[in-house]
Amino acid sequence: MKIATTVLETRNTVKNWRKEGYTVGLVPTMGFLHEGHASLIKKCREQNDKVVVSVFVNPTQFGPNEDLEAYPRDLEKDKALCESLGADLIFHPEPSEMYKNPKTYMNIEGLSDNLCGKSRPIHFKGVCTVVSKLFNIVSPDRAYFGQKDAQQLAIIKKMVQDMNFDVEVVGCPIVREEDGLAKSSRNTYLSDEERKAALCLSKSVKKGMEIIKEGISAKEVLDEMKKVINQEPLAKIDYVSMVDSLTMEDVETVDRDVLVAMAVYIGKTRLIDNFSFEVK
């Protein structure tokens, strides 16, 4: 497995693979890899001749008061995991390699206004910018993203459609801990007490999945889900919302495919979870 820190090296490696006729898959990550990431890498391994994993804590998607500095990093462990899963290349650039006094950003209208976009106003501009750059650097046939970041996945699919990126976006299911908590690098911020409290997210998701049905009002579902979270003293709701799966706009009634998503603070740590419901 190769480790590339520059755009040029990555491009040259991929160009050589292309000459040999190989297909290329990309798994974009911010590192500190866990089984959620591993599931994406495994899927990528199954579907492509060559597997590229990017490990880059992207500064442009963090707001001024967010956890850019504190975000956990462990490249040695990430290397070992990628190698064991059969990855061919890790792209691990420094921020200065990715951003040289940039004046150009990728933006997406509408889909980034709701949910996480409300409390993280510059977040999806940063995500779309870095993902566009990664697509241009790696030119993958396929790119893999987790459903855990459901709004991000919807946004990237729309960006690819709108900007005619020649890449297939593959969404992968949420991987959970045995007790239900969605795996996330940010779970490492939680104290033992907070880790227990964090279960209110997946419990609330479970409740929502039990009661949702075609025709039910969003309020009825969301009120029940919020009740579960509000029973937990360490939890503070950022949002619990039901939106149209494609536009990310709030819906009143389950009359189309919906995403039911939440962000909840457990102490200072902001965690997300969600589920999707398709009408027949």
Ligand SMILES: Nc1ncnc2c1ncn2[C@@H]1O[C@H](COP(=O)(O)OP(=O)(O)OP(=O)(O)O)[C@@H](O)[C@H]1O
């Ligand atoms: N539990 C999970 N199940 C499936 N995919 C996941 C999971 N956790 C992360 N991913 C996916 O892995 C990719 C990289 O995510 P990222 O590196 O931000 O990890 P993370 O654990 O989501 O970190 P954090 O939520 O703390 O930012 C994204 O496409 C994300 O959706």
Ligand SMILES: CC(C)(CO)[C@@H](O)C(=O)[O-]
């Ligand atoms: C897609 C991504 C790697 C872009 O920095 C990030 O937002 C993430 O880890 O989900």
Ligand code: BAL
């Ligand atoms: N997994 C999304 C990356 C972020 O929260 O910045």
